[in-house]
Amino acid sequence: MTVLDTPAWRPRTDAAPLLPDPEPYRLLGTPEAAELDPALLRALYGQLVRGRRYNAQATALTKQGRLAVYPSSTGQEACEVAAALALKPQDWLFPSYRDTLAVVARGVDPVEALTLLRGDWHTGYDPHTHRVAPLSTPLATQLPHAVGLAHAARLSGDDVVALAMVGDGGTSEGDFHEAMNFAAVWQSPVVFLVQNNGFAISVPLAKQTAAPTIAHKAVGYGMPGRLVDGNDAAAMHQVLTEAVERARTGGGPTLVEAVTYRIEAHTNADDATRYRDDTEVAAWREHDPIALLERELTSRGLLDDALRTGTAADAEEMAASLRERMHSDPHLDPMDLFAHVYAEPTQQLREQQAQLQAELEAERQS
Amino acid sequence: MTTATHAAGRTGAAARKPATMAQALNQALRDALANDPAVHVLGEDVGTLGGVFRITDGLTKEFGEDRCTDTPLAEAGILGTAVGMAMYGLRPVVEMQFDAFAYPAFEQLVSHVARMRNRTRGTMPLPLTIRIPYGGGIGGVEHHSDSSEAYYLHTPGLHVVTPATVEDAYGLLRAAIASDDPVVFLEPKRLYWSKAQWSPQEPSEVAPIGRAVVRRPGRTATLVTYGPSLPVCLEAAEAAKEEGWDLGVVDLRSLVPFDEETVAAVVRGTGRAVVVHESSGFGGAGAEIAARITERCFHHLEAPVLRVAGFDIPYPPPMLERHHLPGVDRILDAVGRLQWEEG
Numbered sequence: 001m002t003v004l005d006t007p008a009w010r011p012r013t014d015a016a017p018l019l020p021d022p023e024p025y026r027l028l029g030t031p032e033a034a035e036l037d038p039a040l041l042r043a044l045y046g047q048l049v050r051g052r053r054y055n056a057q058a059t060a061l062t063k064q065g066r067l068a069v070y071p072s073s074t075g076q077e078a079c080e081v082a083a084a085l086a087l088k089p090q091d092w093l094f095p096s097y098r099d100t101l102a103v104v105a106r107g108v109d110p111v112e113a114l115t116l117l118r119g120d121w122h123t124g125y126d127p128h129t130h131r132v133a134p135l136s137t138p139l140a141t142q143l144p145h146a147v148g149l150a151h152a153a154r155l156s157g158d159d160v161v162a163l164a165m166v167g168d169g170g171t172s173e174g175d176f177h178e179a180m181n182f183a184a185v186w187q188s189p190v191v192f193l194v195q196n197n198g199f200a201i202s203v204p205l206a207k208q209t210a211a212p213t214i215a216h217k218a219v220g221y222g223m224p225g226r227l228v229d230g231n232d233a234a235a236m237h238q239v240l241t242e243a244v245e246r247a248r249t250g251g252g253p254t255l256v257e258a259v260t261y262r263i264e265a266h267t268n269a270d271d272a273t274r275y276r277d278d279t280e281v282a283a284w285r286e287h288d289p290i291a292l293l294e295r296e297l298t299s300r301g302l303l304d305d306a307l308r309t310g311t312a313a314d315a316e317e318m319a320a321s322l323r324e325r326m327h328s329d330p331h332l333d334p335m336d337l338f339a340h341v342y343a344e345p346t347q348q349l350r351e352q353q354a355q356l357q358a359e360l361e362a363e364r365q366s
Numbered sequence: 367m368t369t370a371t372h373a374a375g376r377t378g379a380a381a382r383k384p385a386t387m388a389q390a391l392n393q394a395l396r397d398a399l400a401n402d403p404a405v406h407v408l409g410e411d412v413g414t415l416g417g418v419f420r421i422t423d424g425l426t427k428e429f430g431e432d433r434c435t436d437t438p439l440a441e442a443g444i445l446g447t448a449v450g451m452a453m454y455g456l457r458p459v460v461e462m463q464f465d466a467f468a469y470p471a472f473e474q475l476v477s478h479v480a481r482m483r484n485r486t487r488g489t490m491p492l493p494l495t496i497r498i499p500y501g502g503g504i505g506g507v508e509h510h511s512d513s514s515e516a517y518y519l520h521t522p523g524l525h526v527v528t529p530a531t532v533e534d535a536y537g538l539l540r541a542a543i544a545s546d547d548p549v550v551f552l553e554p555k556r557l558y559w560s561k562a563q564w565s566p567q568e569p570s571e572v573a574p575i576g577r578a579v580v581r582r583p584g585r586t587a588t589l590v591t592y593g594p595s596l597p598v599c600l601e602a603a604e605a606a607k608e609e610g611w612d613l614g615v616v617d618l619r620s621l622v623p624f625d626e627e628t629v630a631a632v633v634r635g636t637g638r639a640v641v642v643h644e645s646s647g648f649g650g651a652g653a654e655i656a657a658r659i660t661e662r663c664f665h666h667l668e669a670p671v672l673r674v675a676g677f678d679i680p681y682p683p684p685m686l687e688r689h690h691l692p693g694v695d696r697i698l699d700a701v702g703r704l705q706w707e708e709g
Binding site: 121122123126127128133134138141143144145146147148149150151152153155156162174175178179181182185336339340341342343346347348 | 406432437438440442443445446447448449450451452453454455456458470473474477478481482483484485486487488489490491522523525545546547576622623624626627
């Protein structure tokens with residue numbers, strides 16, 4: 001035996017096939033787009049318009065005091081929608097706090113998806129119903145959960161893929177690194193989708209990483225990295241579908257970096273004029289995901305008035321329903337606070353529950 | 367409360383023979399793996415090596431790498447992936463190699479493990495056991511001897527359990543793995559090699575998590591303790607006979623849930639109590655226990671509840687640790703300060 005045969009010296013994976021394209025992958029407006037299924041393009045269009053309207057409505061609800069806070073994904077709808085549509089029903093989605101749209105596109109009730117942000121509970125939906133994990137407010141901590149769930153599914157012999165979403169800022173967290181590493185070592189059926197929208201609240205990407213691109217980080221873990229135009233809904237859908245399929249067929253994890261832009265501030269409570277120029281926002285408005293798709297649909301003669309008005313009406317209907325339902329006060333039961341701390345409340349919790357009960361009783365009588 | 371049964375499915379009572387706590391823990395993991403296909407063990411070096419303390423010895427060989435898995439060296443990743451496994455319905459048992467090496471997993475523990483049942487209104491409980499060898503007394507170098515229980519017991523949603531005997535090591539670990547709540551299972555590493563006449567083949571009921579046990583009855587004062595400090599308390603109680611004190615010893619076994627009823631009943635009988643643990647006193651488990659005893663037993667108390675704890679210092683280097691750890695003399699000194707009437 002020589003050192004060449006020992007574990008430390010063993011040949012590594014060939015890095016070349018793992019490298020992302022030098023430029024973000026695009027489909028809309030290219031000759032390849034002609035091959036795209038019209039039904040898919042129409043479906044994406046419907047979801048994007050609906051998503052944009054949802055973002056606008058949710059932001060309006062913050063101004064009306066009906067939501068505590070809303071981190072808008074306006075401008076990032078293509079990423080949100082493609083993430084949901086790339087999955088099969090048995091697959092799992094692991095969203096971050098900005099991914100309410102993906103959660104809704106996956107089938108979760110639009111009001112239940114806003115429970116966290118309204119503040120009547122932390123998670124408003126049963127994660128098992130649509131296989132959507134709770135919206136994660138801590139950064140990147142949901143990524144190892146996705147890996148563990150996918151690992152468990154594979155050990156159980158089940159056909160399940162997990163898709164985990166995170167932002168550019170989240171890639172600086174240790175949990176991003178650990179999740180990527182575990183997924184690659186275990187060859188778990190996971191897809192990591194990074195929405196690089198340029199800012200972590202106020203901090204631009206240049207202060208976040210010195211990597212050539214975020215997608216390049218994949219190579220260090222031994223998994224492929226894909227760089228995509230995150231505002232090109234067709235490209236996003238294709239790349240994510242391929243990555244999900246690759247995971248499903250035993251090919252292991254993929255890191256997808258979607259280059260996009262957060263058109264709104266971090267949340268309604270943020271002031272983006274303190275850290276970025278309006279000309280930058282204007283440039284990205286010219287590269288709008290809905291406009292890009294409309295151009296494609298128009299050039300192929302797929303966008304008639306019926307589709308346009310039908311889609312708009314559908315979005316308005318969704319917004320009206322959301323508005324109406326969010327304007328009624330949620331039912332709050334303070335006793336719920338003690339209901340799900342443990343399978344059985346401890347004696348101390350029972351005493352504290354009785355105390356609160358007595359306080360509420362006194363409040364009612366005063 | 368969850369109960370589990372000793373070695374379910376095993377037949378025939380074998381003779382009791384000396385066994386170590388390490389062997390009892392190993393047997394508990396083996397039986398849990400054999401009885402429930404959802405149980406998965408994961409951690410650093412738990413596979414081929416059998417863990418640095420050999421608690422997982424032979425498990426990979428017997429159950430395969432998918433059931434007892436060597437993970438990459440990353441505690442947040444270990445616990446974070448275990449959360450995902452539990453979300454899918456498995457029952458992971460993770461090993462943190464040492465107390466102080468568990469800290470990278472703290473965010474996963476506090477922000478996710480402890481909260482998942484609550485944040486999902488009970489629809490997504492996490493049946494997870496986090497085994498952590500803890501405490502000093504083994505001559506460990508820096509970062510190998512922390513008593514980290516106070517961090518965990520301050521986090522609602524976690525159960526915090528620590529065995530002090532060989533029998534409890536088996537029974538409580540089986541109960542922890544069977545529990546539908548996440549359990550931080552603190553293993554006193556200086557007791558790993560403690561021995562008892564014990565037979566894992568003897569079916570018997572496992573004590574439910576959350577029940578303290580009286581290890582030694584006593585009439586004049588009560589020592590309340592847990593985990594690594596039980597043997598020194600029993601030793602102190604024995605030595606106290608020379609002073610004319612009849613000291614009782616209560617072993618909490620579980621810090622969360624805290625068995626207030628048992629502790630209060632015992633202390634009401636003696637009117638005097640000293641809480642003993644080796645972790646730092648300030649803001650420690652003893653502060654909570656002393657406060658609760660005072661609130662519940664005030665009119666029965668003959669003296670303030672005292673604490674004997676480690677000093678409020680970073681854990682000392684091994685050649686100085688004996689000065690830090692509560693010993694018999696320090697315990698008896700505290701008992702002497704319990705306002706005995708001059709006789």
